[in-house]
Amino acid sequence: MRDAVRGVAQHFPTAIVSGRCRDKVFSFVKLEELYYAGSHGMDIKGPTKVSNHKWLLGLSTQADEVLCQPATEFLPVIQEVHEKLTAKMESIPGAMVENNKFCLSVHFRCVEEAEWDALGRDVKAVLDDYPKLCLTKGRKVLEVRPSIEWNKGHALKFLLKSLGYAERVDVFPIYIGDDRTDEDAFKVLQNMGQGIGILVTKFPKETSASYSLREPAEVYSPLYMCIHKYTFIYINDVYS
Numbered sequence: 001m002r003d004a005v006r007g008v009a010q011h012f013p014t015a016i017v018s019g020r021c022r023d024k025v026f027s028f029v030k031l032e033e034l035y036y037a038g039s040h041g042m043d044i045k046g047p048t049k050v051s052n053h054k055w056l057l058g059l060s061t062q063a064d065e066v067l068c069q070p071a072t073e074f075l076p077v078i079q080e081v082h083e084k085l086t087a088k089m090e091s092i093p094g095a096m097v098e099n100n101k102f103c104l105s106v107h108f109r110c111v112e113e114a115e116w117d118a119l120g121r122d123v124k125a126v127l128d129d130y131p132k133l134c135l136t137k138g139r140k141v142l143e144v145r146p147s148i149e150w151n152k153g154h155a156l157k158f159l160l161k162s163l164g165y166a167e168r169v170d171v172f173p174i175y176i177g178d179d180r181t182d183e184d185a186f187k188v189l190q191n192m193g194q195g196i197g198i199l200v201t202k203f204p205k206e207t208s209a210s211y212s213l214r215e216p217a218e219v220y221s222p223l224y225m226c227i228h229k230y231t232f233i234y235i236n237d238v239y240s
């Protein structure tokens with residue numbers, strides 16, 4: 001998958017948008033030519049390596065640039081809550097608190113089902129003292145986030161605008177995701193009437209994505225189509 005993503009990034013601005021913190025995502029993906037939007041889009045950084053498309057489009061090539069961190073003021077409070085939740089979850093076997101820098105994930109996948117309600121109550125009790133934080137639910141995970149209007153959809157809009165791609169009829173953004181938090185990004189594309197969202201899911205689900213794939217492995221096809229289509233257009237432009 002890394003080679004496919006690298007291939008796409010050679011021709012098109014490519015971003016990974018994740019609920020995890022940016023550093024952790026980079027440690028998984030290890031591609032310097034990508035944009036990374038960690039913490040549900042609250043921490044966006046540009047590529048540290050220049051790709052072809054950058055000079056083709058005449059964009060800034062300044063590497064290592066943090067582009068957007070709309071929740072910086074919440075960092076101290078997130079650290080404080082991380083400590084409190086970690087201490088509280090010690091008494092619940094299997095519970096795990098993940099520090100995602102601008103947000104926190106309380107995982108209960110490995111917790112006995114009988115304990116789930118108690119875990120939820122404990123997390124809410126900690127958050128009662130922090131009205132500027134909110135709680136959302138994912139797949140066997142509770143997520144603590146700053147109460148600001150910012151999600152993966154805002155990150156996508158930010159990237160498109162920064163790249164000069166918003167509302168351009170000749171630009172076709174493709175957003176692929178499997179998490180319920182990816183719906184915010186699918187909605188952005190749907191509302192803009194630009195590009196497509198692709199949901200990866202084994203089961204039929206209500207979604208704002210235009211298409212779906214069943215397995216992460218099926219994501220190769222659209223990625224390789226992007227690479228080969230580009231190659232075709234490029235050769236065509238050069239020789240016609």
Ligand SMILES: O=P(O)(O)OC[C@H]1O[C@H](O[C@H]2O[C@H](CO)[C@@H](O)[C@H](O)[C@H]2O)[C@H](O)[C@@H](O)[C@@H]1O
Pocket residue numbers: 017018019020098100105107109138139140141143178179181
């Ligand atoms: O935004 P994403 O990159 O799609 O990340 C969403 C969440 O991914 C991780 O949680 C997921 O994997 C966990 C096991 O590794 C699993 O327990 C959980 O149910 C999954 O949602 C990550 O740990 C979370 O912080 C992300 O929000």
